[in-house]
Amino acid sequence: MRHVELKDGADLDGFRRALRGLVALGADPDGVVWSGGAAPSLFGTAPGTGTAPLPAPLPVDAPPVPLPRPVGALIESVVCHRDPERYGLLHRLVCRVVRGERDILDHHADPLVHRLALLDKAVRRDLHKMHAFLRFREVRDPANSEDRGGERYVAWFEPDNFIVEATAPFFVERFESLVWTILTPVGSLHWDRRSLTVGPAALRPEGLDRDDRFAEGWQRYYESTFNPARVNPTAMRAEMPRKYWANLPEAAAIPGMIRGAPARVQAMIEAEAAAPRRRNPDKAVAAMARQEPATLAELNRIIRAADPLVPGATQAVLGEGPEGAAIAIVGEQPGDHEDVEGRPFVGPAGQLLSRALEEAGIERDAAYLTNAVKHFKFVARGKRRLHQSPTAGEVKHYRWWLMKELGFVRPRLVVTLGATAALALSGRSVSVLRERGPMGFGDWEGFVTVHPSYLLRLPAGEGAEQAYRDFVADLRRARGMVEWAG
Numbered sequence: 367m368r369h370v371e372l373k374d375g376a377d378l379d380g381f382r383r384a385l386r387g388l389v390a391l392g393a394d395p396d397g398v399v400w401s402g403g404a405a406p407s408l409f410g411t412a413p414g415t416g417t418a419p420l421p422a423p424l425p426v427d428a429p430p431v432p433l434p435r436p437v438g439a440l441i442e443s444v445v446c447h448r449d450p451e452r453y454g455l456l457h458r459l460v461c462r463v464v465r466g467e468r469d470i471l472d473h474h475a476d477p478l479v480h481r482l483a484l485l486d487k488a489v490r491r492d493l494h495k496m497h498a499f500l501r502f503r504e505v506r507d508p509a510n511s512e513d514r515g516g517e518r519y520v521a522w523f524e525p526d527n528f529i530v531e532a533t534a535p536f537f538v539e540r541f542e543s544l545v546w547t548i549l550t551p552v553g554s555l556h557w558d559r560r561s562l563t564v565g566p567a568a569l570r571p572e573g574l575d576r577d578d579r580f581a582e583g584w585q586r587y588y589e590s591t592f593n594p595a596r597v598n599p600t601a602m603r604a605e606m607p608r609k610y611w612a613n614l615p616e617a618a619a620i621p622g623m624i625r626g627a628p629a630r631v632q633a634m635i636e637a638e639a640a641a642p643r644r645r646n647p648d649k650a651v652a653a654m655a656r657q658e659p660a661t662l663a664e665l666n667r668i669i670r671a672a673d674p675l676v677p678g679a680t681q682a683v684l685g686e687g688p689e690g691a692a693i694a695i696v697g698e699q700p701g702d703h704e705d706v707e708g709r710p711f712v713g714p715a716g717q718l719l720s721r722a723l724e725e726a727g728i729e730r731d732a733a734y735l736t737n738a739v740k741h742f743k744f745v746a747r748g749k750r751r752l753h754q755s756p757t758a759g760e761v762k763h764y765r766w767w768l769m770k771e772l773g774f775v776r777p778r779l780v781v782t783l784g785a786t787a788a789l790a791l792s793g794r795s796v797s798v799l800r801e802r803g804p805m806g807f808g809d810w811e812g813f814v815t816v817h818p819s820y821l822l823r824l825p826a827g828e829g830a831e832q833a834y835r836d837f838v839a840d841l842r843r844a845r846g847m848v849e850w851a852g
């Protein structure tokens with residue numbers, strides 16, 4: 367029997383090293399006992415202590431084991447799980463890959479693959495919870511008072527698995543300009559604005575519950591983004607389990623906001639009734655059909671000069687991208703940011719779209735981006751302008767322009783994002799989630815997919831991550847259609 371000793375916690379490097387040696391020796395997973403992998407102790411592990419037998423020597427210069435990328439990603443995730451059998455299971459998986467089962471992860475019903483998938487899912491869920499529910503508290507460090515008055519931030523979090531190091535890039539990226547420490551019972555992180563130190567397990571610090579300006583800021587943010595019409599306490603508890611409430615400043619605001627929700631919904635309905643009256647879309651379409659622009663620039667001049675169908679928008683937001691682009695991407699209508707900047711897809715949904723396009727291998731600047739409706743439709747709520755979906759009549763009004771526009775651009779494929787764009791292109795109501803994929807749009811080869819703002823509205827979690835991956839997969843497929851056709 368061969369013993370392999372790894373460090374406590376998630377020892378990815380140690381596991382990789384051991385794996386190389388074991389694969390080079392052709393070791394049978396049944397003949398390997400893995401030690402280590404428990405929670406790191408509060409005081410670290412002194413070298414040479416512990417009851418595990420000394421490991422039998424493994425070759426130190428064994429070559430790397432070439433693995434398919436998804437297997438590598440699964441290993442990185444699963445080593446963070448608490449399950450003491452994780453290393454043995456991964457070793458078993460790698461042996462099967464090395465013996466030729468390179469697509470093993472596609473066999474979801476395989477008991478080993480299934481078990482590892484559950485571990486992977488648990489780790490990813492834990493990572494998401496730590497990203498979403500960790501809250502920093504401000505503390506003062508008088509010893510460093512010259513450096514920004516000794517401003518420091520500390521957070522306490524209790525993850526289920528050994529994920530602390532794996533979350534470091536996320537927190538460094540978001541809070542790069544602050545000095546912070548994250549303490550957990552399975553390890554700690556310290557960032558001094560230049561370098562990251564990974565430290566041992568910690569105890570919950572005293573006095574973390576008192577109010578501070580960070581907590582106040584979070585509470586205000588949460589109140590301002592709370593939608594009273596969507597109150598669902600059961601779903602809220604499922605997404606934000608009670609376990610995390612003690613560390614969440616905004617949790618204090620929840621009971622009051624639930625009590626006040628009916629009154630806020632009523633106020634929203636009354637404001638909607640007082641919104642400005644709209645113009646008749648049929649008359650507007652008839653007027654448009656008398657115009658005959660000869661170029662895209664001329665069409666754009668007409669669109670720019672036209673009154674918005676629903677008053678209030680700052681300007682018409684025109685399509686953007688090269689004439690002759692292989693792919694045209696059609697959204698719903700400009701949002702608040704697009705209305706101000708006068709360019710399509712520059713707000714949060716646009717940023718998500720850019721990321722997904724990049725991941726799908728589509729160059730944003732080489733595509734033609736436009737919207738079914740050219741003006742931002744909204745209702746004002748104090749200083750905020752809340753997006754309103756266009757009616758079928760409004761879509762019809764703008765459709766004439768959209769068809770002319772595509773006629774000038776002549777894309778090989780039109781990708782519609784969301785139901786409004788699919789309605790504009792197909793002339794019928796489309797159930798995007800059921801019908802997503804290739805769809806003929808008369809003159810145009812088309813592809814229906816979801817709108818990025820649908821993805822932004824999904825509660826953060828596994829479902830949202832999967833929906834995003836599906837969106838990227840759709841775009842990749844659309845790209846494939848164009849390459850194939852070209």
Ligand code: URA
Binds near residue numbers: 819
């Ligand atoms: N949503 C859209 O549909 N289009 C934009 O330009 C921005 C957000």
